[in-house]
Amino acid sequence: MSDRKDLEFGLTALQLKLLSREQLLVAVSEWFNEMNIAGLVPGHAARDLERVLLDLRLLKPSEANSVHESLRSRASGQEPVLDPATREALFQLSPPAEVRVWLRGMSRPAPAPSFKPRPRDERYEFREEIARGGLGRVLDALDRDLGRDVAVKLTLDGLRADDVERFVREARLTAQLDHPNIVPVYDFGVRPRAGGGEEYYLCMKRIRGMDLELLITGLRLGDAALAEKFTRGRLLAVFQDVCLGIAYAHSKGVIHRDLKPPNVMVGEFGETLIVDWGLAKEMGKPEPHFGAAGPRVERTTAPAPDATQLTLAGDVLGTPTFMAPEQFEGRLEDIDARSDVYALGSILYSIVALRPAFLADEVGAIGDVLRSGRLRPPSAVSRAAEPVPPELDAVCLRAMAYRREDRFQSALELHDEIQRFLEGSRELERRRRAARERSAEGLRQLARYRELDGEIQARQNDVERLQKALGNYGPADRKRPIWDAQESVKVLREDRIDAYTKAGAEFGQALVADPACAEALAGMCELQLEKYLEAEAVRDDDEMQLRWNILAHHDRQGTFAARLDAPGRLLLRTWTRPCDCLRPVKEPGWRVEFGEAWTVPWRDGRARPGEALRDEDLPVPKVLVSPRGTYWGHGAKFRASRCRSQSTRRKTVGLSRAPRGCSARRRSRTSSCPRAPGSARSSRPRPSFPPASRSGSTGPAGRRTTSRSIGKAKCLQDSQSFPGANFPTAESNPAAVRE
Template identity: 35%
Template sequence: MQDRDLIVGVLAAQAGFATPSQVLTAAAAGLVDSAPDSLLTRLERTGTLSVERRKILEALVEQALAARKGDTRAVLESLGATPEVLQTLASGVASPPTDGQPPTAATDIPLERPGQYTRLQELGRGSQSIVRAARDEIVGREVALKELAALVVPAEDDSSRAARARFLREVRLVAGLDHPGIVAILELARREDGTLFCAQKLIRGATLQARLLRCRSPGERLALLRHVLDACQAMGFAHSKHVIHRDLKPSNVMVGEHGETVVVDWGLAKHREEPEEVVPLIASSPEPGLTVAGVAIGTPAYMSPEQARGDLAAIDARSDVFSLGAILYQVLTGRPPFEGATSDQILEKVRAGDFHPVRALAPGAPPELAAIAERALQHRPPDRYRDAEELARELSAYLTGGRVRAYRYGSWELLRKFVAANRALSAV
C-alpha cells in the first residue's frame, strides 16, 4: 500500500468514517487487483464512504500533508500510527484481538430515572452537544445537563458511534479530575430514546470572555487576573494527572457569582497515554472564535503553533500553556494575540508566531506580566513554561510581590522590591 493510502486509512478510522475492518478489507482488495485503485476510491465504491465524506477525508489528507511539507512518513508519525498499525494496513491482514476491554456500549449506560430531571433553558451548544439548565427533582437542585445533539442519537453509522465514544471519553476523563477549578460530573445516563447525557454542577455566572467584553479600562481587565491564575492552577492539576485540555480560551473559563473560577468544555481533552484521534474537519470557518476540529485541534486565536500545524504528536502540556498565555495576553491588551477575518488567516499568523509585544499595544501593562505572557507564547515549546503549574507560580509571584523569573529586573527595580518586602516583614 502506498504511503498516501496509509494516511487515508489511518484518518478514515480515526475520524469514524470507516471501521478498522472496513479499511483492512479495502486494503486487502487492493493487494489482489492487477491495477488497484486508491484506497479512497475503494472505500467509496464499497459504500463505506459517501461522496461528501470522501471530500472531507481528501481535505484532511491534504491539510496533513501540507502541514508536513509532503512528508508522508512524518504525517503518519504525527497521527500516532505505530509501526504495527502501518504493517497491518500495508499487508491487509488484521491483527489478533487484544486483551484490553472494549469501550462500554451506550446501552450499558443506566437509563435516566423517570421524572428525575426537568429540563429548563438552553445554556449553549456545539456541533455535537447541547448544554441545558435542569432541575434534579430527586435532590432538589439545579444542574447543567450536557447531552449529545439529536442528529447523533438515532444514527448508527460509524461517525455517530465515534461521536458517542468521544462523549463517553470526555465524561470519564473529567470525572477523574477532582478539583474545585474543574467542572464536576455528577452523573452519566441516557434517555429512553438513547440520548447520552451527563449532569454537571451548574455554575451561575459568566464566562471570562463575557467579563472581558464588559471591561472599559485596563484596570478593570487586570482585576480579572486572579481568575487567570485560578485557571492555571486548575490546569496545573490536570497536567499533573497527564491530561491536556487542547481548547483553552476565555469562553471556556467560567467566573461564578461567588468569585469561583471553573475550566469547562473538555471535549477535545485527552490523556497523554491515549492514542491520537482526529475528528471531522471544519475547514475555513468564517467565525474565527469557533473550535476547528480535524488535523488542527483547538480554537485558532488561542491555539499553539504545533496545533495550528496539525502536529498532533507534539501537543502536550506546553500547548495548554500557550493558550493560557494567549488568555493572559488578552487580559493585558484587550485583544487576543492572533486576529484575522477567517480561521485560515489566524492559523497562518499562529504558525508564523506573528503577534505584537504586549507593551506595544498596552504601554501601561505591568512589565512583569508582559514578560510572563510572552514567555508562555514562545513559538518553540521548550522555550515556554513546562506546564500550567509553573506558569501559575509566576503569576502568584507577581501577585504577592515576589520575583518573576521571566522578567529581567534592573538594579533599581530589585532595590524597590527588597525595600517593599522588608517593609512588609516589619509590619508583621
C-alpha cells in the first residue's frame, strides 16, 4: 500500500467515526516516524498505517474490514472528506513528500450547491381546486422547491381592501399557532396574477381526508364503511383533539369565532386539524376596522336556507347555527373564549345526534330557545343508530347554555369532561365484555347439564333393564353389572350437579360485572326453570315456590313467567246418555274391605293381584268385596259388562266419578284454565296429593267413596267423613248389578 493509500485508509476510518481525530493523529505520528527511520536505516521496514492502528488497538479487525468495504464502494477518483483543522494538524507532523503533495491537492474549494430556489411565481405547481370560501379558493399544489404536496389558498378577484386585510390577519394568526391540531402555515406572500395584477397566497399543509360535516352526513345516511371506521368513541376522540387545539389557541390569546364541522378536517391517518381562521380575533385587542362597508354588529334577519354552513359577512361574523348567543346577538364586548366553548358544544351535539342542534329554518328562534332553556337534548332528535347516553346530553346542554357563566369555562374543561365519560365507557365496556364471556361459559355448562340429564336417563334405563334381566337376588359376580351401571349413574349425577353449580357461578359472576347482562339473566332463569320443572315433577311445593321466586327476580322482561303462566281458555264438553250405573245400590249386604298389609303391586295405573312385588312397584292393600262376584271400581270390565249389555249379571261397586259417556246428562262448559292444552305448566306451585289414603269419605250425592282404590281415585271436594265402618257399603255405592 502506498503512503497516500495508507493515509486515505486512516481518513476513511475517521469519516466513518471509527476513530477520533486525536487517535488518528497519534497513529499517523508513529507511522511517519517509522517511515523516516526506514529511510535512514537500511533493511528496516515501516509498518503501514492500518497495522499501526491495529497494533495500538485503536481499530478492531472488523472495523478495518468496514473501512476496506467503504474504500471499494467509493467512486473512482472520489477522495475522503478532510476538514481544514485536520489538514493543518497533519502538515505539522512533517509528512513525506508524496503525502504532502496529496494533502495540498485536497485544499481545492468545495463544489457549489446544486439547489437554486425558484421565484415565487414559479415555486408552486397548481392543480385542481379543493374548496372555495368568501375570501379565497384553496388549490391542491406541488411545492417544486421541496417536492411535497401542499394546499395553497389564493385570494379571489375583486376583493375589497378590508377583505384582503382579513386574509392577511388569518395568515399571521394561524402562523402564530404551532399545535398538532391546528393547520400549519408553510409560506405566505404575494405573487403575480395570471390575468394581471397581484394576488395573496397562503401555503398550508395538504390534508388527505374529509371535513367533519361530510363525515357526519355520511354516517347519517348509513354509510357502512364510515360507520365501521368512525364509531362514536372515535368521533369523540376527534372532538377532543379539536378541544385541545382551541385550548392552545386560547392560551395564545386567539379565539376562532367560526368553529363548525366544515372547519374541522379529519385525515386518513387519524390527524385532526382546525382550519379557516379568517374570523379569528386576538382577545384584549379592539375589533379590527374593516372600513365603511365592514360588518355591522347587529342581529341578523331572515337567514338563507343554507345558513347552517354560511359564514355571514356584513351583519354578524360567524355561522348562525353554531355561533354563541352573544355573538349571534351582536354583543361584541361579551365574546370571549366561552363563545368558542358554545361552538364546541354545538359540534359535539352534531357528533352524537348526527344532526345540528338547529336547522336552517330554526335560526330565527335560536335566541328565544336558548334563553328559555328549551333546547332539546341530542337524545330527543338523534338520528344515530345507538342511543345517546344521558351523560352526553348533559355535556351538550351545559356547553350550549345561554349564559356564559353556565357553560364550561374553558375548552380544556370540556375536553376533560369528555375524557371522564370515555373512561367510564371503557370500563363499562370492559365489564360488559367480561359478563358476556362468563355468560358464554355459563351457557356451555347449562348445555352440559341438560346433556347429562339425557345420559343419566339412558343409563338409568340400562340399570332397570339389567335388574329385570338379572333379578334382585343372586351372587355378587352376577350382580356386578348392575352395581357398575348404578355407579356410572352416580358419577353422571355428580357431574350434572357440578355442571349446574358452575353454570350458576358463571351467571352470578357475569351479573356482578354487568347487572343488566341479558345473556346472564336469561341463563339464570333457565337454571331456575330446570329446577322448577324437576320440583313440579315430584310435587315439591316448597322447592317450586323457591325456584319461582328466584326466577321472578331475574326475569326482568317477564318472558319466563309468560312461559310458565301460559294463560288460555279450555272448552270442556261431554256427551252423555242414560245409564243405570249411577243409581244407588239397594242390596244392604254388599260391602268392601281393605287388608291391613300392603302386598298387592300397583303397576301401570291399576292393581295387579296375584303378581309378586318388584322394587319399582307401589304396594297397595288387598281389597275384599262381598258377596262373591262383586267388583270394586268403575273400570273397563264394568263399562263393558254394564253399559254395553243390560242383560249382564256381573255385580260391580262403582266410584263417584262417572266414566266417559256414562253420565246422566250432556254438559258443555267453558272455563279459564291456568294451562291451556299444549302450553307450559302453571306458574304457581300446585298442591300435591299423597298416592294413598285409607280413610273414606262421602260424596256430594251421599255416595261413600275412598281415595285408595283399584282406580286410584282422588278425594272429592267438600267430602264429609262417613260415620261407622271404615269401608263403603252397598247402599252408599253408586251402582250394583247382579250377574
